[in-house]
Amino acid sequence: MNYSGIDLHSNNSVVSVIDETDRVVAERRLPNDLAKILALLAPWRAELAGVVVESTYNWYWLVDGLQAAGFVVHLANTTAIKKYDGLKHSGDETDARYLAHLLRLGILPTGTILPAEHRQVRDLARKRMQLVRSRTSHILAVENITARQSGTRITSNQVKQLDQAAVDQLHLPDDVALAVRANVALITTLSSQIAIVEKRLQEKVAPRPDYSLLTTVPGIGQTLATIIVLETGTIERFASAGNFASYARCVDSQRMSNGKKKSEGNTRNGNPYLCWAFIEAANFAMHFSTEARQFYERKKARTNSVVARKALAHKLARACFHMLKERKPFDVNRCFA
Template identity: 75%
Template structure:
């Protein structure tokens, strides 16, 4: 619908619904009343709006989201195979071993016929999903790897090919963020709370922002603390004062800020600048 309206010459605004406070004085409620209220906010210049990415960028981004959906589905079937093995053999096999399983190997496990059939069904789904995920990853690589921003993001510790693809496609253009704080908030790396007289009175809209970016930077933090000495030292210092969850989110915040400056300045990652 958005593409059709834009192609017809209309100026389209994407209203940010969670940032719009409903007017309490309305005596009637309905689509027409809501449309008039939004039009009034637009005329006053106070209508909160979101960014509408170009159609091609949206289609590639949706392809990356579809890959994530298939990966989650594959994980659930792999866990089902691991649980069945643990239940009937008393030992759990690894995800690598699951991917190497064959129908013949399952038949040789000595499982009850119904259990073996269930496991073979899970394995068939896993095999199909692996093929589809590989197909999507190849298409995403063809679309994203030629971009200079992709190479810059992969210079960040903890960010590999998949995470760089997700981050790049979810950001769109870094120019739409006025400051590093706005970007970190959009990536859900900033704490949300309501305070009064120095006391916490509740939390704000913690779901405001991009959940895919939030996932990507938390995953990047998990990998960075394993393979980057400076990131691990930062994580350990934070964990000593708080807890592992808060420390991991603080590291994710660091990496999000680093990515913002990398894309803004078109410069590769500088570990000294990030962790000093």
């Protein structure tokens, strides 16, 4: 039996194939050309147990191509792989061999390879978030300009309603007005594109049963339900509510020794988009749910507002896990019991 590891880079990949004794039987640095990578692996295909690909920013084309060609592909969770720090030498070749070595031993930490169709819609939702952040930066710029020039601050909703004629009515100096017009033009364009993206997301996600269940949770509306559905994927890939909450970065990270906290673990391990979604849900839940507000106030009285908000987000994450697992709508008594 043979095992393959691929150390993937932006413009090339190192492909290694090892046997059951870790002996390298094939190895080459190749350009990121699927045909050339498949050609190198072809002679070993019959006895190849699997191919390991690093979970880098550009893995889609390689994983999809290998799967389409019939290979068993594993996506390595790079944040969970720890190499021996005392090694005198390491490089791309040793990294590729190490991935194959972990696969051979059966201890390779892996990530989930979601279907290409799901990833496409999920990335569209992430694009929406990018556009919204960009629009927000331009809105804040206009608010700051008007505050500097007049001493009063207009609201974000007022900024969104501005057009070229409205900018003229602000009676700003010519150069300042030109800057505001540039911001307003970009805000208008971004708002138009955001609306287009949101319409497509609604068409793709709203019919899903998981979406309807999530919208029963106080604090989770259309946007947050869409993000949670797409970033979660299938709920069956999480063994427990704790695993899901950890993936959503809603649990504390710490290393303990003799009953004392010595340090923190990898706080960035998990999904930042789910983390943001549940924190936002907690913020909204405090306004729309009496039970959520009471839970928050109890936690805040013992700790502080930041910890209390994170605790509420953790509660909502666990509740969403049970809802999606059991196919039942939100139960406020169960969540805040």
